[in-house]
Amino acid sequence: MYSFNFTAESSSNGVVERDFTVGDVPGVLWSPASGATDRAPLILMGHGGGSHKKHPAMAGRARLLVTGCGFHVAVIDAPGHGDRPRTAHDEAEIAELFRARAAGEPEGPIVVRYNEHLAELAVPEYQMTLDALQQLPEIGADGPVGYWGINMGTAIGIPLVAIEPRITAAVFGQHWPDALAEKAKQISIPIEFDLQWDDEHISREKGLALFDAFASKEKSLHVNSGKHKDLPRFEADSAVRFFARHFGPAVTPSA
Amino acid sequence: MYSFNFTAESSSNGVVERDFTVGDVPGVLWSPASGATDRAPLILMGHGGGSHKKHPAMAGRARLLVTGCGFHVAVIDAPGHGDRPRTAHDEAEIAELFRARAAGEPEGPIVVRYNEHLAELAVPEYQMTLDALQQLPEIGADGPVGYWGINMGTAIGIPLVAIEPRITAAVFGQHWPDALAEKAKQISIPIEFDLQWDDEHISREKGLALFDAFASKEKSLHVNSGKHKDLPRFEADSAVRFFARHFGPAVTPSA
Secondary structure, X not given: OOOEEEEEEEEEOOEEEEEEEEOOEEEEEEEEHHHOOOOOOEEEEEOOOOOOOOOHHHHHHHHHHHHHHOOEEEEEOOOOOOXXXXXXXXXXXXXXXXXXXXXXXXXXXXXXXXXXXXXXXXHHHHHHHHHHHXXXXXXXXXXXXXXXXXXHHHHHHHHHHHHOOOEEEEEEEOOOOOOOHHHHOOOOOOEEEEEEOOOOOOOHHHHHHXXXXXXXXXXXXXXXXXXXXXXXXXXXXXXXXXXXXXXXXXXXXXX | OOOEEEEEEEXXXXXXXXXXXEOOEEEEEEEEOOOOOOOOOEEEEEOOOOOOOOOHHHHHXXXXXXXXXXXXXEEEOOOOOOOOOOOHHHHHHHHHHHHHHHHOOOOHHHHXXXXXXXXHHHHHHHHHHHHHHOOOOOOOOOOOEEEEEOOHHHHHHHHHHHXXXXXXXXXXXXXXXXXXXXXXXXXXXXXXXXXXXXXOOOOHHHHHHHHHHOOOOOEEEEEEOOOHHHOOOHHHHHHHHHHHHHHOOOOOOEO
């Protein structure tokens, strides 16, 4: 068993932000101020490597979903990230990543194995979080649930979605197929997948191979010119429309 | 010199439709009923093979652009299409395409060479049409001009955009690189490109090669699962948002 508690609440520009803990995992739930108690779909998000649950990329995407669609949005800190302690293993892997980066060596092999390790820990945490959030009357046990995570959010999200039937639409992108393609083959829900055409870390062939692996009848790939970190802002708008298309928005999102 | 004449006008649900001829080429111009005389961007569209200027796919896309963005939209019949006569060469190529299709042979080589022939005729016709439309006060000589054409509309549009500096953003897709990649290398304006992942006519490698050929610093590829004719409707909405992003809508398009 786990405990679930709200630990803080604030509100700004139409969005209610509630911090929570589930077991010893800290998370945040964003909801529409005008309808925080109305039943609406939930989007679980996963943050990127070296980032945390309230990074501006997370808060910005949440705002689009909450104010654009009337959805609830939740993120938890990944193991070793945000408000969570780092283990000796975390420290060693991060040091190895920085060493490789400084030496101009490929980062991929380190990111792949470290993210795979974190995903093994994070998947049950996301399931526990979903169990807890579905107890809230404004989310409920039978409403639509989506998942949105790029980079490390994909490394955690693909293994999660592969075994979690409550999640019925997902946005992924920008990771390697090495540890993920076999799990992607178990996924058949609608997906949207982002890839950068000039990614200096993930080759086109690797990126396309991961997209290709999904068993989904309905899948979309969005490729944009530019390097790894140049993923355009408009892809966040596109992801919001993807969820609105599948879950039906409470509010019609604007462009 | 050429003559330009409006030959018919009607209006429905906020869209004014004006038929025109430029030389002996028939075309249609769709404009906002509420602002047909207001200066606004122009999107030139190219229809698909075996289709015509007022095919529902054209009228539907025009309606999205006119009512969603307040833009003007024009299409002309391609040579041998719509209200235009077929030559003996047209008849022979169409017969050859149907023969190959019935025999289960690849259609690509015939479509590529026939569309290349039609593009040679159509490119100066589009330029003449643009010359004429830019004389209209509601379009003008210095406003933004876009191009949107998939399939044969891409076979005509890539050679057009390669030599036409007045066009500054374009949506293409679903064609072979054989006759087009060299011309795509001359194009550096922002583009959005559609490709079907399970296209029975155009291989993934060929489709990706054509996208890769564009010299554009800003280019986006949208791949969707499904066969050649399964291009999802939501890609039309995406193309509209693409033009709105680059030309600034008179009206904010809804999802």
